[in-house]
Amino acid sequence: xxxxxxxxxxxxxxxxxxxxxxxxxxxxxxxxxxxxxxxxxxxxxxxxxxxxxxxxxxxxxxxxxxxxxxxxxxxxxxxxxxxxxxxxxxxxxxxxxxxxxxxxxxxxxxxxxxxxxxxxxxxxxxxxxxxxxxxxxxxxxxxxxxxxxxxxxxxxxxxxxxxxxxxxxxxxxxxxxxxxxxxxxxxxxxxxxxxxxxxxxxxxxxxxxxxxxxxxxxxxxxxxxxxxxxxxxxxxxxxxxxxxxxxxxxxxxxxxxxxxxxxxxxxxxxxxxxxxxxxxxxxxxxxxxxxxxxxxxxxxxxxxxxxxxxxxxxxx
RNA sequence: GGCGCGGUAGCCAAGUGGUAAGGCGGAGGUCUGCAAAACCUUUAUUCAUCGGUUCAAAUCCGAUCCGCGCCU
Numbered sequence: 469x470x471x472x473x474x475x476x477x478x479x480x481x482x483x484x485x486x487x488x489x490x491x492x493x494x495x496x497x498x499x500x501x502x503x504x505x506x507x508x509x510x511x512x513x514x515x516x517x518x519x520x521x522x523x524x525x526x527x528x529x530x531x532x533x534x535x536x537x538x539x540x541x542x543x544x545x546x547x548x549x550x551x552x553x554x555x556x557x558x559x560x561x562x563x564x565x566x567x568x569x570x571x572x573x574x575x576x577x578x579x580x581x582x583x584x585x586x587x588x589x590x591x592x593x594x595x596x597x598x599x600x601x602x603x604x605x606x607x608x609x610x611x612x613x614x615x616x617x618x619x620x621x622x623x624x625x626x627x628x629x630x631x632x633x634x635x636x637x638x639x640x641x642x643x644x645x646x647x648x649x650x651x652x653x654x655x656x657x658x659x660x661x662x663x664x665x666x667x668x669x670x671x672x673x674x675x676x677x678x679x680x681x682x683x684x685x686x687x688x689x690x691x692x693x694x695x696x697x698x699x700x701x702x703x704x705x706x707x708x709x710x711x712x713x714x715x716x717x718x719x720x721x722x723x724x725x726x727x728x729x730x731x732x733x734x735x736x737x738x739x740x741x742x743x744x745x746x747x748x749x750x751x752x753x754x755x756x757x758x759x760x761x762x763x764x765x766x767x768x769x770x771x772x773x774x775x776x777x778x779x780x781x782x783x784x
Numbered sequence: 785g786g787c788g789c790g791g792u793a794g795c796c797a798a799g800u801g802g803u804a805a806g807g808c809g810g811a812g813g814u815c816u817g818c819a820a821a822a823c824c825u826u827u828a829u830u831c832a833u834c835g836g837u838u839c840a841a842a843u844c845c846g847a848u849c850c851g852c853g854c855c856u
Contacts (some may be wrong), residue, residue: 485820486796510820537791546817576819581815590817608823627814634815652816703818710820734809739820745813 476558477582477779478505478568480743481770482664482747484740485573486675487758488766490523492665493571495767496774498533500567505557506535507572507581510709512550513541515695518688519711521679535572539704542699547580550591554581554784570782575746582657582751584783586650599636612637618642625649658749661732661777663748663770665758672759676736679713680729688715689725 479502483489510520515536523533534557539545561568568580601612608630615623615635615729622638623629638649667675692715695702707713714732717723724732747753754777756769 469819508820509818531847544818547819551817574819576816576821580816585816588817628823631814633818633822637817640817650816654815656815685815705818705821708803708818708820735820741811742813742820746815746819749813750815 474555474558474562474782474784475780475782476562476568478558478570478782479779480578480662480751481569481571481665482507482575482578482659482662482751483573483758484667484672484739484743484747485521485736486672487665487667487678489571489573489665490521490527491763492594492758492767492770493569494523494527494531497569497773500569502567502569503532503534505554505568505570505572506533507550507570507574507577508535509545509550509574509577509705511572512538512545513706513709515691515698516540516541516706516709516712518691519709519715520685521683522609532566541695541702543770544703544705546590547576547585550577551580551585551784552778552780558782558784567779568782573743575743575750578621578662579657579750581658581782582662582780583652583655586652588641588646588650589644591637591644594638595643596636599639603632603636605778608632608635611639615639619647622649623695625653627654637693652735656749660752660780662747662751662753662780663773663777666755667758672740673737676740677733680732680736683711683732684725684729687698688712689719693719706707712737733774 478746479496481489481493493626504521504523508520509520510516512535516522522536523531531689535550535553537547538553557568560566568749571577572578590670599611599614602614610754611632612623612635614631615638619642622642626634626638628634628733641649683749688711692712695712696716696719701707702712707716711732714723714735718728754773756766757774758766761769
C-alpha cells in the first residue's frame with residue numbers, strides 16, 4: 469500500500485456484458501445522487517461509443533461519470549491509469565460529499581480497486597518492444613528460456629508459463645529492478661462483497677444478439693469509419709475491441725456485414741463467459757437475478773443488497 | 785438411366801491395412817499495468833448403412849442410401 473492511498477468506500481455492481489449494469493447503475497445513481505465510476509477497459513476510449521454501449525449523452529447529463537473517454541483510441545491504456553482516474557473520482561466525491569457507485573465488467577479493474585494495486589513501474593515502451601521482438605523471433609519458448617535463465621523461481625510462480633503476456637510482464641519487471649514477483653500476485657478478493665447481475669445463459673445470448681444488431685442499426689460501421697479516418701491506426705487494444713475489429717474487416721471488405729455481425733455476437737458471448745468465470749472465482753459476489761424481473765424490482769433488489777452489505781472499501 | 789468423385793464430431797478437415805491429427809465452435813478453468821488481452825484443460829468407444837475379405841478395416845471388396853459433377 470502506498471502513502472497516498474485513498475481509503476474510500478463505494479457500492480459495486482458487476483456482471484457480464486449485456487446483463488443490464490448500466491441501466492441499473494444509472495437509476496440508482498440518480499435516486500441516490502451518486503457518481504458512477506465505470507470499471508470497463510473499453511469505455512475509456514474517446515469516440516468508441518456505439519460498440520462499447522457507452523452511457524448516452526442524456527444519461528451522462530444526469531449523473532457524473534468517471535472512467536469514460538480517458539484516452540484517444542490510438543493510445544494505450546492500463547489498469548494503473550484506471551486507478552489514477554479512480555483517485556480523481558474519490559477525491560472529487562469526498563469534496564462534494566457524494567456517494568460512488570462502481571459499475572463495470574472488467575474484472576481486473578474491479579479487483580485492483582478491491583485489493584489495491586502494487587506500486588510497480590509501468591513498462592517502458594523500449595523494454596516492451598525488446599521482449600516483443602524476442603517473442604516474435606523465438607516464440608513463447610524464447611521468453612520462457614529468458615525468464616528461466618534469469619530467475620527460475622519467478623517462472624515457477626507463474627500459474628500459466630505458456631502465457632506470453634505474463635512472461636513478458638515478469639521480464640519487464642526484472643528489467644526495472646525487481647528480483648521477486650510481488651506478494652499480491654495470485655491473491656483473490658474474498659473479503660469484500662460485490663453485487664452481481666446474473667442472467668441465465670440463454671437469455672443473455674438473446675440479449676447479446678439483439679444488442680449487436682442494434683449496434684449495426686445505430687451506425688457502428690459509420691462510427692468505425694470515422695475513427696479510422698481520424699486516427700488512421702488504432703492502438704492494439706482499441707483495434708481489437710469486440711465490434712470494432714469486425715466492423716473494420718467489414719469496411720475493408722474482408723468480411724460480409726452478416727458475417728461481421730455473427731462474429732461480433734460470437735466474441736461477445738465468449739467474453740461474457742470469461743467475465744462470469746472471473747467474477748465467480750476471483751471475488752465474492754452476491755448474485756441478483758437480472759432477468760425475468762421488471763426494472764423497478766431489479767433496482768430495488770440491488771439497492772436492498774447494497775444496504776445489507778453496506779459500502780465496500782476501495783484501495784486506490 | 786450411364787460414368788466419375790465424394791460421405792470422418794455441431795462446422796472445416798488429416799488419415800488409403802496396425803487401432804481416429806489439427807483448427808473452429810462448445811464446456812470448464814487461470815489471472816495485479818495490453819484484460820473486450822493472453823493462456824490452460826476438456827470435447828468421436830468410432831469414420832453414411834449393411835454384409836464380406838483379413839490376425840487386424842475409416843482405409844480393401846460387394847450391395848444399398850445420400851450429395852456433387854459430367855454424359856444421354
